[in-house]
Every structure is written in structure tokens, then in C-alpha cells.
Amino acid sequence: MSHANALVRLPASAPLDDLLAAYHRDGGLIVEGLFPLTVITEMREAVIHAAENFQPGSANQGLGKDGKTFVGANTTRFSSLGKLSPAFFEMLDNPVYAAVADALLLPNCGSYWVNTGQAMLIGPGEPAQMLHRDAENWPQLIGGLWPRCPEITVSAMIALSEVTEKLGATRVIPGSHKWTDIEQRGSHEQTVPAEMQPGDALIYSGMVMHGGGANRTADQVREAMHLSFLVGWLTPEESSPIDYSDADLMGQSPRVQRVLGHRSYDPRPHLGGGLWLRHAKKIEEVTGAEIEI
Ligand SMILES: O=C(O)CCC(=O)C(=O)O
Numbered sequence: 001m002s003h004a005n006a007l008v009r010l011p012a013s014a015p016l017d018d019l020l021a022a023y024h025r026d027g028g029l030i031v032e033g034l035f036p037l038t039v040i041t042e043m044r045e046a047v048i049h050a051a052e053n054f055q056p057g058s059a060n061q062g063l064g065k066d067g068k069t070f071v072g073a074n075t076t077r078f079s080s081l082g083k084l085s086p087a088f089f090e091m092l093d094n095p096v097y098a099a100v101a102d103a104l105l106l107p108n109c110g111s112y113w114v115n116t117g118q119a120m121l122i123g124p125g126e127p128a129q130m131l132h133r134d135a136e137n138w139p140q141l142i143g144g145l146w147p148r149c150p151e152i153t154v155s156a157m158i159a160l161s162e163v164t165e166k167l168g169a170t171r172v173i174p175g176s177h178k179w180t181d182i183e184q185r186g187s188h189e190q191t192v193p194a195e196m197q198p199g200d201a202l203i204y205s206g207m208v209m210h211g212g213g214a215n216r217t218a219d220q221v222r223e224a225m226h227l228s229f230l231v232g233w234l235t236p237e238e239s240s241p242i243d244y245s246d247a248d249l250m251g252q253s254p255r256v257q258r259v260l261g262h263r264s265y266d267p268r269p270h271l272g273g274g275l276w277l278r279h280a281k282k283i284e285e286v287t288g289a290e291i292e293i
């Protein structure tokens with residue numbers, strides 16, 4: 001099915017300004033070939049293997065009624081993906097996603113970190129997820145500031161194998177990030193699907209209305225993952241700093257260590273200063289990096 005207001009699709013090699021222009025206009029875009037297939041294949045294998053250990057639905061999560069509806073009954077979700085494969089660390093260092101996140105978030109913070117990296121495997125027969133904004137995870141903030149809310153979180157839905165509309169491609173209402181009334185939720189009729197090939201990603205604003213699509217197949221799983229970043233002055237969904245030990249991250253890039261919470265927050269990186277997470281040890285003992293921002 002083709003949609004009149006379909007999301008813009010651009011190759012990962014497109015100029016950053018073109019990626020950002022599409023993002024600002026619609027609240028999201030599809031970046032084709034964002035992640036190399038070698039990395040995606042490794043990540044997919046690790047995710048599919050690990051999925052055997054998880055129940056679909058909310059069984060593995062301490063959730064109330066609304067949370068249970070949100071995660072669905074036949075969708076398998078789990079995080080801490082760097083524990084499953086180092087391919088996850090490579091994804092965190094992806095230069096195009098990093099440049100997009102820098103451009104969107106660094107005007108609003110000194111540094112940003114991972115909100116969550118999460119497998120989102122929509123099983124057969126799962127209905128469409130409720131439409132929502134990812135920034136609604138911090139309702140006191142966006143409720144107070146809307147409609148003049150700074151960008152606090154940027155998300156990506158990443159295809160691990162082909163994602164079609166029938167399999168439950170993420171659905172987005174282009175332009176809804178600019179709606180003036182935060183209570184305006186939109187309807188499924190206004191959504192368009194983000195169909196993708198493996199390695200493509202839907203990069204979208206924390207303010208755009210979207211949700212997982214219905215999986216209308218009898219026996220196929222929608223294989224995708226989510227990777228979102230959050231301004232450093234808010235607390236993420238996932239607790240990366242305690243998930244990953246110093247040893248887990250030793251030898252990873254300073255960016256990977258920082259976005260997984262192994263740096264303290266420095267509100268003024270351009271002025272220098274800021275605190276390290278652990279003051280009792282030398283930086284290089286903890287991170288392997290001598291001096292870095
Ligand atoms: O599974 C999807 O396509 C989207 C999921 C989502 O938007 C969410 O859980 O925040």
C-alpha cells in the first residue's frame with residue numbers, strides 16, 4: 001500500500017542537513033542502510049537466540065495494567081543488548097546516528113546517554129500498540145513545557161530482518177510532533193507504516209505520535225530493535241550504569257562508555273570540568289581512556 005504522506009526515505013550517505021530537514025518536517029524519517037549488514041546479522045542472531053529465554057508480554061517486567069497493554073501480549077521485549085553481543089557497542093558508535101543525535105540533543109544538554117536499547121519482537125496476531133510519544137516517559141516535563149518542549153529524546157526503530165506493514169512495521173503520524181495540543185492523540189487512520197530492509201532505521205522524535213503496528217501474519221515475528229538517546233539530565237528507562245561493569249566496557253570507545261552511564265553528567269563540556277563517576281580511582285583505571293571529553 002502506498003501512502004500520500006509516507007515518511008521520507010534517505011540513504012545513510014545523505015547530507016546531515018537533509019536528514020535533519022526531514023526529521024524536523026515530519027518528526028521522523030527512514031534512513032536506509034544506517035547499520036552495516038555484518039553488525040545487523042550479529043545483533044539479530046544474538047537477539048533471536050536470547051529471545052528463547054523470555055516470555056512474550058509483560059511476564060518478565062514488573063508492570064501495571066497500562067504498562068501491560070503498552071507492551072502487548074505477544075511481543076517479546078528485552079534490553080541490556082550489549083550483554084548479548086558487542087555488535088550493540090558498534091551500533092552505539094554509528095557515526096550517522098551519532099551525528100543526528102548530537103545535532104538534536106546537544107543544544108539541550110551537556111551530554112546524552114542511552115535511554116534504552118531493546119529487542120522488540122512483535123508476534124503473530126498482536127494488535128497495534130497504542131499511539132504515544134516516547135517523551136511521555138517524562139510526563140511532568142513535557143506536560144509542563146508543551147508545545148514549546150525542547151527535544152529530550154531521539155529514538156530509532158531498527159530492522160533486524162525485513163519489516164513489512166503486515167508484520168507490524170512501526171506506525172507514525174507525520175507532523176504530529178508539531179501539534180499544539182498535547183491531548184491530541186490522533187488515530188490509526190492518520191498513521192503511515194515504516195517499512196524497512198535489514199539495517200534501515202526509522203529515526204524519530206520523542207514528540208511524534210507513533211506505535212508498533214499490528215502483526216497480521218499467522219506465524220511470523222517482526223524482528224526489530226529500538227535504540228533511543230536521552231538528555232543527560234533525565235533518568236533513562238534502562239539502568240545501563242549498573243547493567244555494565246567497568247570490565248564490560250573496558251576498551252570500548254569513550255562515547256560508548258559515556259552513553260552507557262560510565263561518566264557523570266557535565267552540563268558544560270565546552271568549559272571543561274564536570275565530575276567523574278568514580279573519584280577514588282584514576283580515570284584510566286576505570287575506563288582505559290586517559291583524557292577525553
Ligand atoms: O514496536 C514498535 O514498532 C514501536 C514500539 C514503541 O514505540 C515503544 O514501545 O515505545
Ligand SMILES: [Fe+2]
Pocket residue numbers: 132133134210211
Ligand atoms: Fe514508542
